[in-house]
Amino acid sequence: MPVETAPVELDAIDRRIINRLQDGMPVCDEPYLHIANELAISEADLLQRLQAMLDNKILSRFGPMFHAERLGGGLALAAMRIPEEEFDQVAAQVNQLPEIAHNYERNHEFNMWFVIATEQLDDINAVVSRIENLTGFPVYNMPKIEEYYVGLRFPV
Known part of the structure; x- marks a missing residue:
């Protein structure tokens, strides 16, 4: 059965990250750095925030989608x-x-x-x-x- 949890507040940067990631990842050597630069944050901040959103169940999954x-x-x-x-x-x-x-x-x-x-x-x-x-x-x-x-x- 689903467990009820208190809503988690997202700040403006988290919202920008979610909105940007829904458009896909760039195909390049450093995709996280590329997105971090687009969002004017550090790559470390992007990765930390993404992991926190996964840990807090704000995002249920983050990864590639393959056409089976x-x-x-x-x-x-x-x-x-x-x-x-x-x-x-x-x-x-x-x-x-x-x-x-x-x-x-x-x-x-x-x-x-x-x-x-x-x-x-x-x-x-x-x-x-x-x-x-x-x-x-x-x-x-x-x-x-x-x-x-x-x-x-x-x-x-």
């Missing part, structure tokens, strides 16, 4: 029906697998939703079977048929 299919891999959305009293245990079992990302609890009959990402497309079904064997619950596999890009940005 273009790299020969597979991507699927999956859902499970898990009894509430077993949810945390099953979530821990599912999350231990390196192929799992974005595991969320939903207020729905299918209350666990996650993404399976594999190095090869054919490995998706093997991961689904592994999860079913590990947890004892069926996995509803919904492989991506078509991708729709939404340029989503959250100005802060």
